[in-house]
Amino acid sequence: MKIDIVENVLKYNKDHAAKNRKLFEENNVMVLNLLSSPGAGKTSLIIETIKRLNNKKKTGVIEGDISSTYDSEKIQKFTPRVVQINTGGACHLNATMVSSAVKKLKIKNLDIIIIENVGNLICPVGFDLGEDYKIVLSSVNEGDDKPVKYPPAFIKGNLVLLNKIDLLEISDFNLEFFSNTVRKLNLDSKIIQISCKTGIGLDKWIIWLENAVSNKCYK
Amino acid sequence: MKIDIVENVLKYNKDHAAKNRKLFEENNVMVLNLLSSPGAGKTSLIIETIKRLNNKKKTGVIEGDISSTYDSEKIQKFTPRVVQINTGGACHLNATMVSSAVKKLKIKNLDIIIIENVGNLICPVGFDLGEDYKIVLSSVNEGDDKPVKYPPAFIKGNLVLLNKIDLLEISDFNLEFFSNTVRKLNLDSKIIQISCKTGIGLDKWIIWLENAVSNKCYK
Numbered sequence: 001m002k003i004d005i006v007e008n009v010l011k012y013n014k015d016h017a018a019k020n021r022k023l024f025e026e027n028n029v030m031v032l033n034l035l036s037s038p039g040a041g042k043t044s045l046i047i048e049t050i051k052r053l054n055n056k057k058k059t060g061v062i063e064g065d066i067s068s069t070y071d072s073e074k075i076q077k078f079t080p081r082v083v084q085i086n087t088g089g090a091c092h093l094n095a096t097m098v099s100s101a102v103k104k105l106k107i108k109n110l111d112i113i114i115i116e117n118v119g120n121l122i123c124p125v126g127f128d129l130g131e132d133y134k135i136v137l138s139s140v141n142e143g144d145d146k147p148v149k150y151p152p153a154f155i156k157g158n159l160v161l162l163n164k165i166d167l168l169e170i171s172d173f174n175l176e177f178f179s180n181t182v183r184k185l186n187l188d189s190k191i192i193q194i195s196c197k198t199g200i201g202l203d204k205w206i207i208w209l210e211n212a213v214s215n216k217c218y219k
Numbered sequence: 220m221k222i223d224i225v226e227n228v229l230k231y232n233k234d235h236a237a238k239n240r241k242l243f244e245e246n247n248v249m250v251l252n253l254l255s256s257p258g259a260g261k262t263s264l265i266i267e268t269i270k271r272l273n274n275k276k277k278t279g280v281i282e283g284d285i286s287s288t289y290d291s292e293k294i295q296k297f298t299p300r301v302v303q304i305n306t307g308g309a310c311h312l313n314a315t316m317v318s319s320a321v322k323k324l325k326i327k328n329l330d331i332i333i334i335e336n337v338g339n340l341i342c343p344v345g346f347d348l349g350e351d352y353k354i355v356l357s358s359v360n361e362g363d364d365k366p367v368k369y370p371p372a373f374i375k376g377n378l379v380l381l382n383k384i385d386l387l388e389i390s391d392f393n394l395e396f397f398s399n400t401v402r403k404l405n406l407d408s409k410i411i412q413i414s415c416k417t418g419i420g421l422d423k424w425i426i427w428l429e430n431a432v433s434n435k436c437y438k
Contacts, residue, residue: 038256038340038369039361066341070367089371091310091341119368121257122285122310122339141360141383142258148289149338150257152308164360167386 013127016095020130023102024113029060030216031113033129035153036137037146038119041163043071044196045137046114050078052206057111057213062101064093064118071116081105092124093117111213121150132216133158140164144174147181154185159192161205166195232346235314239349242321243332248279249435250332252350254372256365257338259358260382262290263415265333269297271425276330276432281320283312283337290335300324311343312336330432340369351435352377359383363393366400373404378411380424385414 024031034042043063050059060081063072072084083101085093098115105113115131117124125134136157138146141164147154154160160182168175175193182189192208194201243250253261262282269278279300282291291303302320304312317334324332334350336343344353355376357365360383366373373379379401387394394412401408411427413420 037258037338037361038365039358065368067370068367070364089341091339118341119256120310120339120341122308122337123342139258139360141358141386142256145289146257148287149284151286167360167389170386 010126013095016099017128017130020095020099020102023099023107024130024132027107027110028216029107029110029113030213031115031129031131031133032212033115033117033124033131033134034137035117035121035124035134035157036119036139037121037142040119040137040139040142041196042116042119042137043074045161045163045194046075046116047078048196048199048202049114049206049209050075052202053112053209057210058109059112059114060105060107060110062093062098062105062113062115064097064116066090066118081110087118091118091120091122092127093129094127095129098129112209121146121153125152125156133212135159135161137161137163138178140167140171140173144178144181147178147185151185154182154189157186157189159190159208162191162193163196165193165200166198229345232314235318236347236349239314239318239321242318242326243349243351246326246329247435248326248329248332249432250334250348250350250352251431252334252336252343252348252353253356254336254340254343254353254376255338255356256340256358256361259338259356259361260415261335261338261356262293264356264380264382264413265294265335266297267415267418267421268333268425268428269294271421272331272428276429277328278331278333279324279326279329281312281317281324281332281334283316283335285309285337300329306337310337310339310341311346312348313346314348317348331428340365340372344371344375352431354378354380356380356382357397359386359390359392363397363400366397366404370404373401373408376405376408378409378427381410381412382415384412384419385417 064085075082083104134157192204283304294301302323304316353376411423
């Protein structure tokens with residue numbers, strides 16, 4: 001019975017994710033599901049991305065938190081196109097929550113939606129939201145062993161952004177070990193080193209993002 | 220029906236936690252449940268604690284991870300009294316898992332058991348393991364907003380350890396904001412600033428720990 005219930009939950013989510021994906025396709029909007037541990041820098045990444053896209057690509061944000069509007073208030077200083085989801089304690093977003101949030105964004109006017117998932121490197125991984133790409137944000141301070149300790153996120157991630165790279169020199173983070181482990185888990189995954197604080201590497205991230213939008217438009 | 224199932228899971232866990240607590244009482248062993256985000260420094264804290272206790276207090280470790288034995292291998296260099304639990308993907312430990320692990324430790328010879336929960340600031344909070352204290356480990360790099368964003372951990376935590384305090388000067392972490400938010404959530408919670416890297420504050424943590432053992436012995 002336990003397995004049935006889990007299967008039902010996942011089937012229900014899968015159906016809603018498919019509806020979301022269809023809606024995103026119809027509106028030609030490219031959607032990212034941003035996954036990370038608490039404090040890896042998801043909100044800072046979104047703010048730096050919005051600043052750099054500078055309205056060239058219209059971006060909406062769906063902000064997932066167990067409670068509070070702390071992050072969406074930060075993002076509102078840079079764009080009005082942000083919707084907060086409070087999960088009420090749940091440890092991940094699901095496709096139904098995203099479906100409700102999307103109704104509050106003017107999707108027809110958007111090129112990109114970035115979904116900031118709840119800060120949790122485990123639970124959000126299993127829940128498809130209808131996104132085009134899962135982006136895994138890891139940070140130097142969390143240590144180079146995160147892919148070893150939390151493999152599912154890195155297996156499912158389409159791109160790994162390694163944030164806080166400005167702190168590499170004063171840490172004992174082994175970049176080769178990190179990269180090799182990511183590659184073993186997911187041969188196709190690319191790693192971009194960034195720092196939302198200093199701006200290092202964000203140009204590469206923006207190029208990746210603009211290419212992803214172009215691929216979506218022309219596919 | 221959904222609520223019934225959740226209630227059953229929690230009731231089942233509560234019963235097992237009560238059994239664990241009785242066993243810990245009978246053996247006069249003080250038990251900590253260590254909660255944090257991935258990469259906050261739980262394993263480093265355990266290693267530094269074992270080194271400093273230096274066999275004055277015999278300490279066993281239960282190491283919780285979704286997969287891998289990476290952390291327990293690190294800890295084994297400092298003590299043979301470590302048992303690994305792999306949750307097989309589950310995002311938190313439960314009392315039954317701990318009960319099985321305790322059987323592999325010679326509990327009669329121990330003064331302290333430290334349970335390193337799965338790196339997750341949300342899910343482990345609701346699952347009593349039979350511990351005496353929940354210790355919340357937060358780190359400067361995660362940012363000063365963790366208590367705002369993840370209140371349940373800080374509400375339930377008996378002690379907050381703020382790790383990586385050596386990086387305070389090069390971060391924009393607001394210590395007053397962090398402390399005030401923790402106090403608003405939990406008037407009784409104490410905060411100890413530490414750095415597992417430089418050793419700052421670990422003497423205060425060891426004093427807290429030794430007092431906790433004494434309080435347990437004489438209560």
